[in-house]
Amino acid sequence: MDSPNNSENAIEVSGLNIYYDKFRAVKNVSIAIKQKKVTAFIGPSGCGKSTMLRSLNRMNELIPSCHTEGKVDFLGQDIYAPNVDPVEVRKRIGMVFQKPNPFPKSIYENVAWSARINGFKPGLGRPSMDEWVEICLRKAALWDEVKDKLHQSGLSISGGQQQRLCIARTIAVQPQIILMDEPASALDPIATLKIEELMRELADEYTIIVVTHNMQQAARASDYTAFFTMDEDRSGILVEYDKTEKLYTNPSDSKTEAYISGRFG
Amino acid sequence: MDLSKHSRPAEILIKAFLVFCGFFSILITVGIIYEVGSEALLFFSNPQVNLWKFFTGTVWQPQAQEFGILPLVNATFMTTLFAMMVALPLGLGVAMYLSEYATPRVRKVLKPVLEVLAGIPTVVYGYFALTFMTPLLRQIFGVDVVNIYNTASAGLVMGILILPLVASMCEDALSAVPQSLRDASYALGATKFETVVKIVLPAAISGIAAAVIVAFSRAVGETMIVAMAAGAGPNFTFNPFKSAETMTGHIVRISGGDLSYDSIDYNSLFAIAILLFLFTLTLNVISQRIVRKYRRKYE
């Protein structure tokens, strides 16, 4: 394991630059994400926070024009090292997206498929597939709502439930980190609060990094907040990163102050 | 100030014209059913025609008053089978490559190639079957085995003709699958192949099914290739290297000559045509139902 000092960091990013072709979307970001905490990325739209998030499990690579410079250490290993398989990275660093995107399969299959493709082996001290699905749905606080309709389509439940299904599906892979890209922006306020509540609960077991353009959400649900904004050349920079309560009551940068008090731009 | 309603004659006139245009397509359908149907009815009401024999007979010889449509249908399905064997795997493969693997740059080059392939008139494919495919087949399987005119050659080339259609319909179906599903799959640690085959393909399956049906309908209705390369003369054979005449091929050959109206030969062509029409119509209706269903799914 790493030195005790580092071990509380799940991810250490240093000198990260992300480009779309020639355009630099994220400029020189260094940040250390604490383990088993909720960290929120906030900032105005276009400040590169989503790009930044997607770079943490190499989802960026699915965009052909995108390339990344710098180091992203995940528990001490650089995920951009040449011998690292992005599939392996994504297994350990799961992701939940803005719009709930359950597969057009049953609720049960949505969870089971994720486990299955990753070689889930039931039996001998391990749960059976049915149990595993239940465990994951319970962790996602969805079990009670769907236990009677596990074989209905994942698209048949409400948006908020779909999003929790997506979280359950992510949990089924046993990631260490869950990235959430505006997980509640397509949901109504009650469903939003449920997701936030779920994030808090999941933080007992997982490191959670959430991008949100809703700064109240970041305030409510996170332990740490990173504020990004745009530089003069429109590339995203990290302005301030601190404990959420500190950042929201006494930010040290005037840009942060202006943004969180709604006086931005 | 007068705000009361008043008529605008010009507007009404224009609208009347547009309504006529809208209903004109119905006229075409009615025309096909009425004109082609009534000629076909003349054929079936002819005392020399026996409906049972028409559908089960294996000899089509209008001169001998033999009207068994099976040889024509058989040849049609033989060529169609060959066409599907070429078009489906290749078309689906191309669609998969274009939609899931190709970089935008490669796609920019390949899509026009497919469009060109799709825009080539069928008579050119017929020529291609005669001057390339048939000699090739004869070279491979032997001149004695393969006739100059044969259903295999026509079918294979027809497959190339249909390939762009299958590819573009399948690609539409594949790209209608939201990117978010792919992202979700990758984020769960799936490989590209697992994502494509286990998530994208099942999600697009109804669209692909529609493509298969449309391809089938196109192959059945395709005329020039079979008219040029499959052979002239109805021949009830299952040997793909023998010549045989398809329904469409027969219509073209007989109507191309000087044909006297109101003869039973003339009417028999319409009987074949109405059969062809009903068959392809059914296929098209089914495929459209499917397409509508899958479009709705992600909207």
Added chain:
Amino acid sequence: MNQPGYQPYFSVNLPGRQALSKVWRSLFLVTTAIAVVFLVILVGTLINQSVGYVAIETKTPIASLVSDGHSLEELDKAELVTLLQQNLTTGRYNTLNASEPMETRAKSDLVNLVYTEVLEPEVQETWLLTESIFHGNRIKAEAAELHPDALLQFKSWLNFNLLKTTQSSDPLASGIRTALLGSIWSILITILVAFPLGVGAALYLEEYARDTWVNRMIQTNINNLAGVPSIIYGMLGLAIFVRTLSVITSGAAFGLGSGGSENGRTLLSAGLTLALLVLPLIIINTQEAVKAVPDTLRQASYGLGATQWQTIWYHVLPNAMPGILTGTILAISRAIGETAPLVVVGAATYITFDPNNVFSRFTTLPIQIYQWSSRPQAVFQHIAAAAILVLLILLLSLNSFAIVLRNRYRK
């Protein structure tokens, strides 16, 4: 990389999964490559057939007309005319003179006349381009042995003569002039009929029609018509235009047409049949273009007090026009290539005079290709290939025009 508390429920054979992924990737790539190879082979075959060595033997040896080592081109006009007078029957000479007097003809034309009328060349054997390039010497030897009197020529079947001359039983003198003109005439008729009807129907469906079962039926009907095999349209054209309406389509009703006989197998029938065929395509393409016009534009127009037609005429149509034109051009290129329905409607098998009105008998480029391809003599395959190249160039330029339009529209 395991964390404490991370239960190893999973075992993953990632290299295996990635390898499988690569295998399939290459499979998909191969299928695509095959599709491209087909296109290459197709074009290759055409070029291969349309250029190559030809052994031509003249009935009258050239040496009997001009002294050794000289060619026809070195003679002047008067000498050429004399040659024609000497070697042709008086009747033939007078016919030629009547169609255009010898004095006014260009020298190259006269050379041509001497060549075709006096020398009467005949193709003995032809070779493909690939053979001609790679086995040139063998061909020369073969030709010298089998056709000692023949002239071995490296000939491109695709040339200007092909475009200029009409059909002929002599493959060397055959051209596509009549067919090309027939295609152009029939397409013009098609456009004139199908464009207004198609755009009108699309406007009706997109702008006026409410969501009633009738209109839904029309829409379904149009989609279905687009999938009806073209030969069925041929049958429809045969039954309606050629037969039922023969008084009109033959031109007899207007005192025009060929010989006043009621024969509906005319350009008009062909054009109308093709119009029915492309109508659903034009409607569907136009609908797409009209749909793409943003609703805000219509609302803005209505907000200013415009009537529905004013809105359509001043805002919807101009904005949709590039899209409509693109769609129409694509539909038209489909019509240009159509063969089967025209065979059924009754394209003429042999015709040498230019069409002069819509009631003329006709042939079109694809029909001509079909007929030449079906001939047993290999020579005609070469002309067919050349004609196909002309057809493809025509279609390709139409399509590129459509693409240019589409791109400009996107900006």
Added chain:
Amino acid sequence: MDFSRNTFDNHLQKMADDTLLLASRVSEAVHNAIDALGSMDSIVAGQVIANDEEINARRYQIENDVIVLIATQQPVGRDVRFLAAILEIITELERIGDYAKGICKIQLLITREDCLRSVISDLKRMSVMGLSMLNDSLSAFINKDVAFARQIPDRDDAVDSLYNDIRSRLVSLMIKDMSYAQNVDYLIWVAHNLERLADRVSNICERIIYVYTGEMKELDGPRKYQPPEE
């Protein structure tokens, strides 16, 4: 709906708990201050004075926590009234703590115990009455018992009359013998502090009613302000 904002509710609960803890420290301080006065125990008095620092610190901690909650959780409705009331209540409690400290400072200045003896039992009664009001107000707060909270300020009258009684007795003592003047002055301050304590409890009760009903009015005076219905 079986859903609740657990995290936020836990935070609110913690705020209430912290406030109760502060209240118990404050009543302990008052209790000890009166005890120290009764027994003239300067050591205890010194402890109470020293402990006031801790009370102040606790109060600032709660205030800070409330501000963080307001900043991060966007409370609305009863939640925001609750947090605002907490801010008010802890201010009152801190002031009450200051009274305890003031009483202890006076204890150090008292020189004439005979003067003190004449009123100490009544002062104790006052403090008991005031502290029981404080106690009751906080249990009304915890139990959301608005009716109970409304009754508590009524008991202020008894405290006031006791205060008037003590003051008149001390004044007449001073008139008799001017040498008591200094000590009488001190002791009137003690009585005054205890009287103010009861007033502050009334304020706390007003806040409690505000939290649970949204009404904002002076309980022992004419209605000053009635917010529009919630």
